[in-house]
Amino acid sequence: MSDYSGDYVLELRDLHVYFHTLGGRVHAVRGVDLEVRPGETLGLVGETGCGKSATASALMGLIAEPPGEVLASRLHFRGKDLLAGAASGRDRLRRLSATAVAEVRGGGISMIFQDPSAALNPVFSVVDPIRAVLRHHLMLDAPRAQTRALEWLAHVGLPDPEAVAGKYPHQLSGGMKQRVAIAMALAPEPALVLADEPTTALDVTVQAQVLALLRGLQEETRIGLLFITHDLGIVAEMCHRVAVMYAGRVVEEAPVKELFEAPRHPYTRGLFAARPTLHGGRERLAAIPGAVPPPSAIPSGCPFHPRCPRAQAKCAAQMPVLEGDPHRAACFFPVTS
Amino acid sequence: MLAVKNLAVAFGALRAVDEVSFEISRGDTFALVGESGSGKSTMARLVMGLLQPENGEVVFDGQRIDHLDERARRPFRRRMQMVFQDPGGSLNPRRTVRETLCEPFVIHQPGQRDLDEKVLALVSRVGLSGEHLDRYPHEFSGGQRQRISIARALALNPEFIVLDEPTSALDVSVQAQILNLLQDLQRDLGLTYLFISHDIAVVAHLSDHVGVMRQGRLVEVGPADQVLHAPSDPYTRALLDSIPPERPG
Numbered sequence: 088m089s090d091y092s093g094d095y096v097l098e099l100r101d102l103h104v105y106f107h108t109l110g111g112r113v114h115a116v117r118g119v120d121l122e123v124r125p126g127e128t129l130g131l132v133g134e135t136g137c138g139k140s141a142t143a144s145a146l147m148g149l150i151a152e153p154p155g156e157v158l159a160s161r162l163h164f165r166g167k168d169l170l171a172g173a174a175s176g177r178d179r180l181r182r183l184s185a186t187a188v189a190e191v192r193g194g195g196i197s198m199i200f201q202d203p204s205a206a207l208n209p210v211f212s213v214v215d216p217i218r219a220v221l222r223h224h225l226m227l228d229a230p231r232a233q234t235r236a237l238e239w240l241a242h243v244g245l246p247d248p249e250a251v252a253g254k255y256p257h258q259l260s261g262g263m264k265q266r267v268a269i270a271m272a273l274a275p276e277p278a279l280v281l282a283d284e285p286t287t288a289l290d291v292t293v294q295a296q297v298l299a300l301l302r303g304l305q306e307e308t309r310i311g312l313l314f315i316t317h318d319l320g321i322v323a324e325m326c327h328r329v330a331v332m333y334a335g336r337v338v339e340e341a342p343v344k345e346l347f348e349a350p351r352h353p354y355t356r357g358l359f360a361a362r363p364t365l366h367g368g369r370e371r372l373a374a375i376p377g378a379v380p381p382p383s384a385i386p387s388g389c390p391f392h393p394r395c396p397r398a399q400a401k402c403a404a405q406m407p408v409l410e411g412d413p414h415r416a417a418c419f420f421p422v423t424s
Numbered sequence: 425m426l427a428v429k430n431l432a433v434a435f436g437a438l439r440a441v442d443e444v445s446f447e448i449s450r451g452d453t454f455a456l457v458g459e460s461g462s463g464k465s466t467m468a469r470l471v472m473g474l475l476q477p478e479n480g481e482v483v484f485d486g487q488r489i490d491h492l493d494e495r496a497r498r499p500f501r502r503r504m505q506m507v508f509q510d511p512g513g514s515l516n517p518r519r520t521v522r523e524t525l526c527e528p529f530v531i532h533q534p535g536q537r538d539l540d541e542k543v544l545a546l547v548s549r550v551g552l553s554g555e556h557l558d559r560y561p562h563e564f565s566g567g568q569r570q571r572i573s574i575a576r577a578l579a580l581n582p583e584f585i586v587l588d589e590p591t592s593a594l595d596v597s598v599q600a601q602i603l604n605l606l607q608d609l610q611r612d613l614g615l616t617y618l619f620i621s622h623d624i625a626v627v628a629h630l631s632d633h634v635g636v637m638r639q640g641r642l643v644e645v646g647p648a649d650q651v652l653h654a655p656s657d658p659y660t661r662a663l664l665d666s667i668p669p670e671r672p673g
Contacts, residue, residue, distance in 0.1 A: 320668030361600035363629035374600035
């Protein structure tokens, strides 16, 4: 597993994120490995508090240190070692500094957030930030940046780009704002885009349009896309591969069809069974008992064992590791069908 | 059980609810589905009397209840209850579960004697236990807080409950627990639900009848199977076509 050719846009090994709080140290991300190829969408799926957003924030250098602490054993972006020269931290891991990430951010890695209102500065017109990223990252002069920015507004499906360009965020609908945020993220021609629940705040008809837009842009630009969501339907629609997170770890990873057809981890199976569907009838849902543990109180061994129908004594004592290729699951007693 | 006839209300120039009519039979779940701004939550407030309609009627169990004053409405408040989307926001953070659950009795049935017993029965009914009674809302998970809100709604043995996006803030594994609980309660207590949601899969799972709202109007209404599987309105069809697939294509 350690022998990679250079064809990954992102290679991450053993990512850990800690938060130092008044209540003590919280270990939010507990050894996550991810890789994304150009043109590939990797879905990162999980429930509240599983560490999926903390993983993305860490990759973007958005976790302030202190109170945060980001460590990993390997972080390669387009073959460049972002941990080169990094200070060593605990457990022979290296500490990821925000400045190392800032170098590749924007030009190389962009992010699309859940709430487009928070991503856009209310005192600037829509075209301003797009022009600014074009000037800063692609070194365009002002007239060219203006032309390209208008092209991007048209490209993300905004009608009458010239008119939209001069508007302020509050004058646009949520869907239009998210389109502007997408233009802002893609304009500097990044190799990797992190999308953190980009359609969760949108209505379902608008969501469908924004997802179609993202899929089209990705096919055209061959970016690697790390798509964070809690919605398995969106995973089915958008992703090539999926990593399922629980309590700070990836518990299963597989090509999307394999994951939906034959999930191996009992947690993944539980998520599918708990999901109401349009054609699923009205029988009782198979709910997963209990609740997601908070990051401050993760159970020993396999973190899912207290809620797991297949758990045995071993599961409380030892932590299973991800096994298999390309369908991997971290479970001592995986479901085989 | 409940009928609304030509109900209408406007906020300034915005016609938030425009000529909406439907009926809910006793023991049924009627869902109002729509996108943000469609008027579905305004409908919930009109039905509960939290908002006065400009036009139309709300009829509960054969009696017209819109335009009632506070005193006249009180008996209906006991029979009609509401559960909100955000249990964190609808529970008083400075009150224990016991205090929260005692309040309906104190207001509606002053002098009630066996309060401890009643409150214990309520929490058991929703899957919590006596040990939870003296804790505060922040000590519970989102799912547990929604169980407490449901227990409060059940306190006075209502016949009709408005559920306004009751699982929208919850994760899917916990949502399933709450949906099962709502189904159990309906079966055991013969409750009638008005269920407000933007999530069509959840609506399909829970509802007998469905009304689709758009820009204040009810564009389609009928049995759930018909509306969700053989829609006649173009907007309903567009809404259904927008749902992400259940599995990869």
